[in-house]
Amino acid sequence: MNRMPPMCREIEPDLLAVATGEAAPARAEVVEAHVSRCAPCRDELRQYRAIEGLVADLRRAPLAAADPTLARAQLESRLADLKTRLVSFGVFSSPLGPILIARSEQGVSMVEYLPSETAARSRLARLAGANAVEDEAGTEGLFRDVLDYLGGRRTRFEWSLDLRWARSDFQRRVLDATSRLPYGAVTSYAHIARDIGVPTATRAVAQALRWNPVPIAIPCHRVIGSSGDLTGYAGSKVSLKQQLLALEGVPVAVGGAGRVERRAMYVRYLAEAEYCVPTCGVLATTPLSELTLFGSRERAEAIGLAPCTSCRPDLHPIPA
Amino acid sequence: MAEDAFEAVVATHHAEIHRYLARVTGRAGDADDLSQETFLRAFRAHRQLPPGANVRAWLFTIATNLSRNYFRGETRRRRAHLAASTDGPVTDAGWPEGEALLSEASARVDRIIAGLPHKQRLAFTMRKIHQLDYEAIGASLDCSAESARAHVFQALRKIRRGLDDLATVQTEPSP
Numbered sequence: 238m239n240r241m242p243p244m245c246r247e248i249e250p251d252l253l254a255v256a257t258g259e260a261a262p263a264r265a266e267v268v269e270a271h272v273s274r275c276a277p278c279r280d281e282l283r284q285y286r287a288i289e290g291l292v293a294d295l296r297r298a299p300l301a302a303a304d305p306t307l308a309r310a311q312l313e314s315r316l317a318d319l320k321t322r323l324v325s326f327g328v329f330s331s332p333l334g335p336i337l338i339a340r341s342e343q344g345v346s347m348v349e350y351l352p353s354e355t356a357a358r359s360r361l362a363r364l365a366g367a368n369a370v371e372d373e374a375g376t377e378g379l380f381r382d383v384l385d386y387l388g389g390r391r392t393r394f395e396w397s398l399d400l401r402w403a404r405s406d407f408q409r410r411v412l413d414a415t416s417r418l419p420y421g422a423v424t425s426y427a428h429i430a431r432d433i434g435v436p437t438a439t440r441a442v443a444q445a446l447r448w449n450p451v452p453i454a455i456p457c458h459r460v461i462g463s464s465g466d467l468t469g470y471a472g473s474k475v476s477l478k479q480q481l482l483a484l485e486g487v488p489v490a491v492g493g494a495g496r497v498e499r500r501a502m503y504v505r506y507l508a509e510a511e512y513c514v515p516t517c518g519v520l521a522t523t524p525l526s527e528l529t530l531f532g533s534r535e536r537a538e539a540i541g542l543a544p545c546t547s548c549r550p551d552l553h554p555i556p557a
Numbered sequence: 558m559a560e561d562a563f564e565a566v567v568a569t570h571h572a573e574i575h576r577y578l579a580r581v582t583g584r585a586g587d588a589d590d591l592s593q594e595t596f597l598r599a600f601r602a603h604r605q606l607p608p609g610a611n612v613r614a615w616l617f618t619i620a621t622n623l624s625r626n627y628f629r630g631e632t633r634r635r636r637a638h639l640a641a642s643t644d645g646p647v648t649d650a651g652w653p654e655g656e657a658l659l660s661e662a663s664a665r666v667d668r669i670i671a672g673l674p675h676k677q678r679l680a681f682t683m684r685k686i687h688q689l690d691y692e693a694i695g696a697s698l699d700c701s702a703e704s705a706r707a708h709v710f711q712a713l714r715k716i717r718r719g720l721d722d723l724a725t726v727q728t729e730p731s732p
Contacts, residue, residue: 253710281717287662288716292685294663295670303579305572308589312567312596319597325604370601 244271245278252278256285324364325372328356329380332387333477337361338379339369344397345379348451350471364402383453389484392420392539394454404448407438411445418459418529421485421536423497425463427526436526439463447472458482463525467495486532502530503537503550512537514555517548563600566612571596573613573687574620580682581624582631583671591627595620614693621679621697628675662720669719673712680708 241249248271254260255268272279324346326339335354339347339361346367349359361369385391398416403409414432418424426446430438446457452471458481462468467489470478479495488498503512504520507527512534513520520528531537534550544551574595579588598619606615659667670678676698683689683697684705691702691709698705 250710253713257709257713259706284717284720285713288666288713288720291660291663291666294659295667296686296688298659298663300576300579300585303576303585303588305575305588305592308575308592309567309571311589312571312593315593315597316563316567316600319600323601368601370604372604375604 241277245275248278249281252282253285256282256289258289319368322366322368324361324367324369325375326356326359326361326369327371327373327376327380328354329373329377329383330354331380331383333480336380336383338376338383340376340379341367341399341401343399343401345451345454346399346402348383348453350452350474350477367402386453387484392485396454398451398454400450402450404445407433407435407441408445408448411442412449412451412455415446415449415457415460416455418456419536419540420456421487421532421539422529423459423461423482423487423502424529425525426460426468427463427524428529429460431526439526443468453481456481459485459487461497461525465497465499465525466493467497486536487530488532497530499525499530501555502532503534503555505529505531505537505542510541510543511545512542512550513545514548514550514553517545563603566599566603566616567596570613570616574616577617577682577687578620578624580670580686581679582627587627591620591623594623598623611693614689614696617683617687617689617693618697621683624679625675665720666716669716670712673715677708677712677715680705681712684709 248268251260251264251268252272255265260268268282272282320342322341324339324341326337326347328335328337328351330336333350335351337347337349337351337356337359338345339349346364347361349361352358356369356371361367379396382391382394382396386394400409400412403412410433411429414429425439426442427436427439429446430436430442433442435441442460446460447469449455449457449471452458458470458478467475467478467482469475475494479489479491482489482497488501490496490498500515500521502515504515504517505512505528506520506523512531515521515530534544534554571592575588575592578591578595579585582588582591595616599616606612670681673681680694680698683694684691689697691705694705694709695702698708700708
């Protein structure tokens with residue numbers, strides 16, 4: 238090839254382009270003119286065109302040994318498996334700081350307060366068998382729900398939850414009982430323990446809620462100590478608990494870890510259908526494990542409770 | 558892209574991607590594995606794909622990247638094998654396809670392609686067998702469209718030279 242005359246060498250790339258049908262018309266004309274005079278290049282062009290024909294044969298020939306059927310079937314089953322394990326997540330900056338929201342095809346599997354705007358240190362990595370994929374667009378709608386809640390435009394989440402990664406059945410029962418706590422209400426860990434039929438398991442309930450995989454949506458911030466102290470939230474984020482309770486209209490005395498002002502809240506005894514002022518009967522000395530407290534009459538009535546017929550909170554509300 | 562849309566992606570493209578991988582790796586078993594891996598990766602990432610993206614070209618990019626990792630591993634394995642072997646170089650039987658269906662010349666072209674350097678083999682296969690445009694090939698190989706074209710042309714020159722010692726090249730493509 239190097240012994241080619243300069244003209245032939247120069248025209249060679251265009252000659253290939255002509256053979257493969259990719260030459261610009263002007264270049265093709267130059268090549269045609271050249272090969273009409275130059276027999277070796279004419280032969281080259283013929284050879285390259287012949288190769289095009291051979292390659293076209295290859296394109297059409299089936300690859301006898303490469304049947305994709307089995308691979309396709311295996312792929313379908315692996316995809317089905319992946320779909321059940323796939324968890325897509327987004328990291329968003331919220332008024333409470335960076336949060337991660339993750340969902341599977343079954344429902345929301347995680348809401349997590351992050352120390353920074355990256356998922357690097359997320360607990361997501363600890364979901365055994367889960368395949369986490371960042372998908373901000375796919376989780377943005379959930380984040381909007383959170384923003385609506387934080388902006389006071391939403392009082393409940395219509396989310397389906399995926400609690401497959403809960404630590405135990407006990408934790409699932411705790412989460413389930415907690416998820417029924419209404420907006421604007423608080424109760425104690427002991428009450429939840431009582432609710433799930435293990436009244437002595439107060440500390441275990443607190444632990445189960447410490448590892449709540451979906452805080453906010455499962456409102457563990459509405460569960461407090463029997464003394465009224467906020468105790469803890471998502472590890473050491475008790476100030477967030479205070480913020481969430483304030484948002485929901487629960488009166489919290491600041492100072493220390495914060496304490497719910499029991500005297501300023503309406504009260505429901507166990508599963509009664511009525512709500513009372515906090516001084517009704519013996520309620521003032523009844524342990525919090527038997528009570529649910531409401532920040533306002535509206536909150537109690539929102540879940541269908543009627544004013545107590547003896548203390549008449551409707552006629553004699555708690556003085557502001 | 559919705560989940561069920563991905564089923565359609567598999568249905569439309571799996572066979573072709575499998576064929577591409579079979580050709581570039583030279584082994585049906587590897588095409589089975591790599592084609593599955595291609596689509597599993599695609600599934601994890603397809604939500605980020607902008608609307609109207611060229612899905613076929615994107616799948617070729619994933620498959621090409623996987624095959625390049627495969628080649629890297631393969632080269633290592635072969636070196637290790639050679640180092641451990643006293644029988645000298647192992648002859649690669651090449652692609653055991655239905656060569657009976659091909660003319661001798663086409664089969665020879667096929668063997669020359671199998672012996673090309675990876676990038677040329679990938680570029681040539683994408684262009685000439687799967688007829689992707691140079692932009693897509695460049696995206697797959699992480700180079701410009703111009704370089705992609707240069708790889709294809711270089712492959713053509715090697716095929717041309719490889720056929721030189723064959724007494725005659727069929728001038729008419731078989732029907």
